Amino acid sequence: MKIDRRDFLKIGGLGVLGFAAKPVIDVVSKGELSEASIEAGPLAGKRLAMVIDMTKCKEGCTDCIDACHSIHNVPDFKNRKDEIKWIWNEPYDKTFPTQEHEFIGTGIKERPFMVLCNHCDNPPCVRVCPTKATFKREDGIVFMDYHRCIGCRFCMAACPYGSRSFNWRNPRGLDSSGNPFIKKNNTNFPTRTTGVVEKCNFCAERLAKGLIPMCAEVCKEKAIVFGDLEETDSELREVLRSHYTIRRKPGLGTRPQIYYIV
Amino acid sequence: MIEKALTGSKKYWGLVGFLLVIMGAGFISYLMQWFYGLGITGMSRDVSWGLYIAQFTFLVGVAASAVMVVLPYYLHNYKAFGRITILGEFLAIASVMMCLVFIIADLGQPVRAMNIILHPNPGSILFWDMIVLNGYLLLNMLIGWNVLASERKSIPPPVWVKPLIYLSIPWAVSIHTVTAFIYAGLPGRGFWLTAIMAPRFLASAFAAGPALLILLALIIRKFTKFDPGREAIQNLGRIVTYAMAVSVFFVLLEIFTVFYSQIPEHMHHFEYLFTGLEGHGKLVPWMWSSAVLAVISLILLINPFTRKREGILAFACVLVFVSLWIEKGLCLVITGFIPSTLGRVYEYSPTLPEILITLSVWAMGFLILTILYKVGITVKEEIEA
Numbered sequence: 001m002k003i004d005r006r007d008f009l010k011i012g013g014l015g016v017l018g019f020a021a022k023p024v025i026d027v028v029s030k031g032e033l034s035e036a037s038i039e040a041g042p043l044a045g046k047r048l049a050m051v052i053d054m055t056k057c058k059e060g061c062t063d064c065i066d067a068c069h070s071i072h073n074v075p076d077f078k079n080r081k082d083e084i085k086w087i088w089n090e091p092y093d094k095t096f097p098t099q100e101h102e103f104i105g106t107g108i109k110e111r112p113f114m115v116l117c118n119h120c121d122n123p124p125c126v127r128v129c130p131t132k133a134t135f136k137r138e139d140g141i142v143f144m145d146y147h148r149c150i151g152c153r154f155c156m157a158a159c160p161y162g163s164r165s166f167n168w169r170n171p172r173g174l175d176s177s178g179n180p181f182i183k184k185n186n187t188n189f190p191t192r193t194t195g196v197v198e199k200c201n202f203c204a205e206r207l208a209k210g211l212i213p214m215c216a217e218v219c220k221e222k223a224i225v226f227g228d229l230e231e232t233d234s235e236l237r238e239v240l241r242s243h244y245t246i247r248r249k250p251g252l253g254t255r256p257q258i259y260y261i262v
Numbered sequence: 263m264i265e266k267a268l269t270g271s272k273k274y275w276g277l278v279g280f281l282l283v284i285m286g287a288g289f290i291s292y293l294m295q296w297f298y299g300l301g302i303t304g305m306s307r308d309v310s311w312g313l314y315i316a317q318f319t320f321l322v323g324v325a326a327s328a329v330m331v332v333l334p335y336y337l338h339n340y341k342a343f344g345r346i347t348i349l350g351e352f353l354a355i356a357s358v359m360m361c362l363v364f365i366i367a368d369l370g371q372p373v374r375a376m377n378i379i380l381h382p383n384p385g386s387i388l389f390w391d392m393i394v395l396n397g398y399l400l401l402n403m404l405i406g407w408n409v410l411a412s413e414r415k416s417i418p419p420p421v422w423v424k425p426l427i428y429l430s431i432p433w434a435v436s437i438h439t440v441t442a443f444i445y446a447g448l449p450g451r452g453f454w455l456t457a458i459m460a461p462r463f464l465a466s467a468f469a470a471g472p473a474l475l476i477l478l479a480l481i482i483r484k485f486t487k488f489d490p491g492r493e494a495i496q497n498l499g500r501i502v503t504y505a506m507a508v509s510v511f512f513v514l515l516e517i518f519t520v521f522y523s524q525i526p527e528h529m530h531h532f533e534y535l536f537t538g539l540e541g542h543g544k545l546v547p548w549m550w551s552s553a554v555l556a557v558i559s560l561i562l563l564i565n566p567f568t569r570k571r572e573g574i575l576a577f578a579c580v581l582v583f584v585s586l587w588i589e590k591g592l593c594l595v596i597t598g599f600i601p602s603t604l605g606r607v608y609e610y611s612p613t614l615p616e617i618l619i620t621l622s623v624w625a626m627g628f629l630i631l632t633i634l635y636k637v638g639i640t641v642k643e644e645i646e647a
Contacts (some may be wrong), residue, residue, distance in 0.1 A: 032604025078610065081306040095606045097527070126448055130388035131377040149368020150377050151300070154388055156310040166310060166370065168301030187567045194299040195370025252449040 006134035019225075043207040045228030047121075048140045049257040050202075050216070051239045052114050053057060056223035057102040059111060064224065065089070071214055073191045075171035084165035086200040087215055095260075108262065110116035114224075116215070117142060117200035118248060118256030125155035125164065134197075139228075140257060141202045151195040160252050163199050170194045230255075238242040263411060266640040267633045273485070274636060281629040288622015291615035292367065300370055302615050309599040309610035313592075316535060318361045320470070320591030321627070322441045325357035325398065327471020329434035330501050336427050341395050342493040348642075349490065350475060351406035352634040354434075358399040360627035361600070367619055379534055394437045401430045412413040412616075414641045430594045436464045453531035453598040456519075462512040463590075468505035470586040472498045473579035482635065488642045492572075494574065499575050503563040506582050510556050513589070534607065535597050541606045545597060548588050555585035 057065055068074070068087045075166045089112030093100040096113075126136050133148035134155055156164045172191050174180055182191060189205060192198050203213035211217065216224040227236030245259040269279075293304045306311040328350035330372035332342035335347050366372050382389050403427055412419040433625035442463040475496050479490035500626045520528045533539050535549045561568075568574045612620070 015463075027630060082301050083307050090604060094606065097605050128386050128388065128448070130383055130386040130392070131374075131381045132383045133377070133381075148374070148377055148381060149371065150374045151372075152365075152368070153370070153387070154444070155309045157451065157598070158448050160603050162308075165307055167299065168305070169299040193371075197370075250448070254449060 006182075006185070017218060043210050043212065045139045046230040047228060048119065048202060048207075049227065049229045049236060049259065050119075050213070051225040051243075051245060051259045051261065053223045053225070053239075053243075053261040054111065054113055055261060056221040057111070057219075058221055060203035063218045063220065064081060064114065067214045071183065071189060072121070072201075073186055073187050073189055074198075076183065077169070077181055078175070080149045082228055084167065084198065086165075086172070086198075087114060089113055090115050092262075094110040094244065098249060098251060099246065113260070114215075115163070116258065117202075118254065118258045119200075119202055121257060122253060123156040124160065124254060128154045128158040129155065131232075137204075139207075141204055143201060143204060144198060144201075146192050146196050146198065147195045149196040151197065153197060155197055158245065160249050160254060161256075164197050165199065166197050167192050167194050180194065192199075263407075263414065263637050263641060266637045267490075270636060274632075277632055278629065281625045281632065283299070284625035285622045285629065286306050288619045288625065291618040291622070293620065294615055295367075297537060300368075302613060304610050304612045305600050306608060308602040308606060308608035308611065309596060311368070311595050311599065312610055313612045313616055314364045316586065316591050317620055317623065318364040318368070319441060319463075319595060320362070320587060321357045322395070323439055323467025323590065324471045324474060325354045325361065326434045326438040326464070326467045327475070328354035328402065328626035329431055330468050330505075331475070331498070332427065332434075333431055336498075337431070340497075342491055342497060345642075346475070346479060346490045346494050346498075348376065348406055348410055348621060348638045349478060349635070351402045351409075352638055353471070353631060354402045354477060354633035355406065355477065355634060356627045358395055358402070358437075359630055360623055361395055362399075363374045363623050363626060364620075367623065387447060389438075391440050391444060394433065398430070398433050399439050401426055401433060405430060407640075410638055410641055416645070426448050435464065435538070438467050445594075450603045451524070452527035452529075456516060458512055458515060462509065462516070465505055465509035465512055466586045468588055469509050469582050470590075472501045472505070473582040473586075475503065476579045477576060477583070478631075478635075479611050480572065481491060482639060486639050486643065488639045495572065495575070497515060499569050499579075499646050502579060503560075503569065503583055506556070506560055506563060506586075509586070510560065530601050530605075531597050534600050535593060539601065540607045542600075542609050544611060545593055545600075549593055552585045552588035552593070555581045555588075559585060 027226075065085075065087055068130060069076075069085070072086060074086055077083065092104065092108050092111065092113055095115055099133055119140055121140065123134075123136060123142045125134050126142060129135075131143045131148050131150055133150070135145075137143050151166070153166055156166060171181055171194070185191065203211070203215075206213060212226050216226045224238050225239050227234040229236065231237065239261075240259060243261045245261055247256045247259055250256070267431060275317045291302075301357065303312055303314075310599070331350035332348050335343040347612050352512050366375060378389060378392050405423055408423050409419045439460045445451070446456060446459035448454060476495055479495050479498070483489050517532065523529075526561035530539060535545055538546050559578045562574055562578040562581070563569050568575075569578070600609065
């Protein structure tokens, strides 16, 4: 992970690719960010991707989910209908429906698989969005502009991975007993409004500060490796070289950028 | 001409008042949706489009079907349809208006709707749907109104209307093709990922639309002095017959491909629709009703002895309309989401406010139609008097 980061900093130091972080800088509260980005420099890349090693992922652990949802102000409505989630787990057969059979070994069938936005290289959600509210950045992140989204939900119909959530009701509101849906408001990240779509943003706001995505950082088992595919000597590429990895629904041509070690 | 809509019989005002009451109930529900969010509907993370988008899809078809009277009259000089082209065009106007309102009702951020024009994405089918629907609305307003105004003065319509009429013919096909592309181009939705979607849409449109037009023509004959003509109605009946037969044929083609290839991502949706899946089957009785109605309607329509009797023809048209509304205005959109892309079965049923909003948009459409038909028919009555 360290080598990875140092390499990032080198590129970041060039300052050229700092432009990639521009939309994030606009979104995140200004003071703290500009300070941080001067100190560390943004983590930039050309083709950001992630490997999730499911052999390391520990059953019952929800550290990455909790941390992600907490820093990104993801509300909890406590019902499935209105649910919003950025990273969560699914059983093997729901994650890889085309690569499933009845004799798959124990320990795989029961194990939960981490799923999130695949930041597809060829994203159908971006293709269908009528307002370019969701778009692919230079570094490969499939990003969302919550202020431009009209809430038509075409992207939700288009996403083959169910990675997108819609704000069916006010996420800033209170439940019937007066508790806020966002348990602890992180003032460094925007809350969303009713009627817009949201999803994992690959922690673009953290990359801009020189930090790796939260899920990768908090994972005690180091099951999540994040990096730039264009960097041939990165840890990410090393993991991809040395392991057999699969992607979700590869037959659809979306070219997901989340790779799984099963 | 519009002043003709301002005077009318007690029955006319009764109908207008009735439609306004339904619209009022829907408006109150919409205010609730405005303040609470779309969570007030039955839609969910899994089934993210529901009744609104389904109505939109169905009504695009009704709008497109105007071409079925325009084409024979203007391209083949089939005179009997000359009397009813205005009915088709005005029905198209009312239907497109409903489509647009249904889309707005479905938006999470309706105040940002103009972003489609401010930040257009030409790669998005929704962007093109916005263009073709608004274009079709404009075409029918210009054509319908100008042709009627000229008819009233017993002069030929202005020369610039003719090219617009010719343009409106392929344009009608385009609105339903583009609407089908919304569904048929999504990689992860096996139920919709079929090249036959657009032809299937057009076939069901050319059955449901003219079926409604026959019913409207019969109502007009009963309540006004204007007679759309038996020949026109009979020939519309033939169009409904052919289109309904083709529509059912296309659905059977889908069923063959899906169940013979047995690709799960495609087949599960049809299983959910016809037999239920994992113990869930809310749409099963609906879909079988649609199938039974379709078969009965075809028996009545194909047999010339029943089709030629106007009472039976009208009954068959009701069956066609209801059958296709279930198929397209209910099942087609919802089933695309069940099972979800993750293979989960999470069912959908509309809520009361959602149903009221839906009914009120239909009421709005019928109000527009009532007003337009009142103007059109009063003019026709005056010409014939």
